[in-house]
Amino acid sequence: MTDELTELRKRVARLEAERAVISTFNEYFYNMDIGYTEGILDVFKEDALLEVINFPPGTMADLEFRGREAMRDLYGPHSSAEPTLSGGHHSANVQVNVAPDCSSAELSAYFMTSGGHGGLGGGLYQGTFVPDDDKWRISHYRIISNWGWSPTEWEKRTESLPAEKAKRGGKPPVYQLPKTTQ
Numbered sequence: 001m002t003d004e005l006t007e008l009r010k011r012v013a014r015l016e017a018e019r020a021v022i023s024t025f026n027e028y029f030y031n032m033d034i035g036y037t038e039g040i041l042d043v044f045k046e047d048a049l050l051e052v053i054n055f056p057p058g059t060m061a062d063l064e065f066r067g068r069e070a071m072r073d074l075y076g077p078h079s080s081a082e083p084t085l086s087g088g089h090h091s092a093n094v095q096v097n098v099a100p101d102c103s104s105a106e107l108s109a110y111f112m113t114s115g116g117h118g119g120l121g122g123g124l125y126q127g128t129f130v131p132d133d134d135k136w137r138i139s140h141y142r143i144i145s146n147w148g149w150s151p152t153e154w155e156k157r158t159e160s161l162p163a164e165k166a167k168r169g170g171k172p173p174v175y176q177l178p179k180t181t182q
Helices: 002-034 037-042 068-079
Strands: 044-053 063-066 089-098 105-113 120-132 135-149
Touching: 002 037, 002 068, 002 089, 002 105, 002 120, 002 135, 037 044, 037 068, 044 068, 044 120, 063 068
Parallel strands: 044 135
Antiparallel strands: 044 063, 089 105, 105 120, 120 135
């Protein structure tokens, strides 16, 4: 019975870790699309590595950022205006593989962008997530922009709404790591 209980606890811990990784991943999207730079940076470990491949899309230029403050150059423009409910990032085929000891997790997901970009684009997210203080954070992230198109005409239907119109300013509910009892 003790072995079964130990195995069950390990399985539950991995499921909770997977849920926490997905929560952090979604937190990244919400903060990107509403314009909360501090929230974007908070999903990364302080010394995380960010690789952005083929960015701006179509240029075949690769960018690399080490640490949150260096990433501010990339993500800072997302909050240059009032936070708005503008949307734009969508994910699919999200796959998370948590290490058996819950020390890390690998995430892979396709993405598509739409909205204020004047077209559509997409690619692949690949990341390593680790538990860090109160939540799982990204330690290594690769964003690969590998397709996109722009329409010849773009008709705007509405302005973006202020983020204050949504609960929590449009931020997602944040998963908190449970306190462990020994």
